[in-house]
Amino acid sequence: MNSSMIAGSRPDRTLSLNMTLLSHHELDGFGGVGEGVAMQIAPDGRRIMWLAHESAPKNFSAVDVSDPRKPRMIVQTDLPHAQMRSNSLEVVGNILAVAYQTTKVGLKPAGFELFDISIPEQPRSIVHFDASGPYSRGAHCLWFVDGETIHMACGAADFQPRNPKDDQIYRIVDVRNLSRPREIGRWWYPGTREGDEVEPPKRMPQFDSGYRMHNANVYPERPDRAYIGYIDGGAIILDISDKSQPKLVSNWRYAPPFTGFTHTVMPLFGPELLIVSDECTKDDGADWPKLTWVVDNRDETNPVPISTLPLPPVEVFGKRGGRYGSHNLHENPPVEAAQRSDHIVLATFFNGGVRAYDVSNPYQPSEVAYFVPGAPRMSPKGSIQINDVYWDDRGIVYCVDRFSGGLYTLEMNL
């Protein structure tokens, strides 16, 4: 077959199944978005999509998506300096929480900042939670869905890791008093802190990405559980019924033989599954396969993988430019604007775009929709790098590019 017929290998081609592009917004030239995508239903009823930028100079952008066919940017903010990034954010009601991570330890601001976004055009800072310190780069990712507690991957001034790559631990912060956030609990992988009695965990032989936390997800169905992707430490379930003393319930390790970097652990409570995503961090398929796992969690002390979400072949997408493999999920956040599903999983795969899977038969997940935009303008990788996804309660799907493409708004025909 003539190679020009292979649409998938050509990064300029848009590929789609059961997803239709409604609109595309390049975010006024700053189209690189991290893994913070959250929707606010503003006091006046407008739907505002808040987006954390992947890197400096921009902090976050807000886009009015009330009419998903006509997205309109309403605010875009700058970081105080370029040695930091926001990357992650969450919205509850009219409160916006933004993570701050610095490029090196010891810099500020590191931690998170809360904003009052009652008037979306004018985000008003409420407080800054300082997590800076001699061993800390601050917060990489946070989870905030109940208006009371922030669960985050963050360094701390008093946490000295044995290995500098293990700096971001699980920290729980009470924000019920918005102006006085206070830490109420923490957990780290045993052996990673200087002075721990247990031996340090064995480093990954091929890619040492660190024993540090990425995502912690907590849902009202099980407020006593935190579901955690701990990068090279695998998937972790913690008992947080006493937040001051999280206890390990289980730790599913699958690397080696796989190459590590567990990203997100999302429970599906109805079918008693976990959806566990890896993060691909290498270009050109160098760390293939980076998968999204379907895990039987009927016995939470013994999670058992039963399938992975099927992906197109690495031979077609691996050299399409940039990364190709798993990353973020639509995390079913228990907030008013979000869609929640026990059957359909939406996941992002960098140059593999955004993909929807039906996991009704968890032993045989089925891909039911996808959208792979053609390479955006000014893409440094020459291809799309879809980074994160959000599915709203109207059924509209939003996905973002990591570098330049900005926001893609999609209708899914499912």
Place this chain on the structure above:
Amino acid sequence: MSSDHSQPIRPTGRDPFAGRIPISVITGFLGSGKTTLLKRLLRHPGMANAAVIVNEFGEEAIDHELLETSSERMALLDNGCLCCTVRSDLQESLRDLLTKRLHGEVIQFDRVFVETTGLADPAPVVQTLASDALLADKFRLDCVVTLVDAVNGLGQLDTLNEPIKQVAIADRLLISKTDLASSAALLELRAQLTGINPQARILEVVHGELDPADLIDIGLNSRLATAESIARWIGPLAADAPATGSSIGSQTTHTRDIVSFCIGFDRPLTWAAFETCMSVLTSLRGADLLRVKGLLEVEGEPGPVVVQGVQHIFHPPARLPAWSGTERRSRLVFITRGVQREVVEDLFRAVGALGVPHSR
């Protein structure tokens, strides 16, 4: 009956129609002008993003128009239409095409046209789409279109069995070469076709001139289907069924041993009752159930349940969320070979799904 049909209705969160690539099956009598129709169709600007599976590349069908690429079995035409020849069987061809699409190896077609051979029985094609789990997950049958030759059609109906079946199964009938037939012959042919299949709309085509829009969106394409699209799908027999107070439906037509009728139900039925009746029917007379489709009012279901089958294979039942704009009453349409309405009614009555028959 397929195993899918005997399973309880299971919600999956997916729209059983919208999330699947529609397939139009084009069948026709020998010499009815199918190649001419396909030649025209392939060149039509409305065919961008369509894939067409043909039996072979016609010598003059697509020849030098293969601008972009071509391979032994696939050619991308300059209007954006992907044309492929059928492999050893259609199932394999569709799987191959689907895999290539999912892998991003071919255009992201959003519709498929399948040509059957002139002598082909279209039923196995339809059954393939219902019974192959991989294909059924990604494709849905939109319609069966049957091309009938205005000049030779009557003779073929008189002497051959397959054309009758092709007509009986069709959702749409196209009469070709109407410019070569007398108006009297055309009238007679139309009457015969309507007699065999009163459900299908009849269109006339000359020199293969046809808008692809006439070959698509005949089936249900969303669970949020409008009353109009439901009415179009289920056909005029169901529309003619008595409105209330009757357990039975419209008139029976009977042409060349083909019987078509609609049963109406005056109360909701249980899924078990429906399943039991259809199991008996399909196991004993499956080969003679040329086409069955219906909208069922099932106990405990807020909206209608869509059922459709060809012979002994049924598609998985599909739930619609509400009876929006559609009369809330079960209607089941049959086109059969020799299976009389009374037989089917008696069966449903025996399991208590049907009341006392309305005298006609």
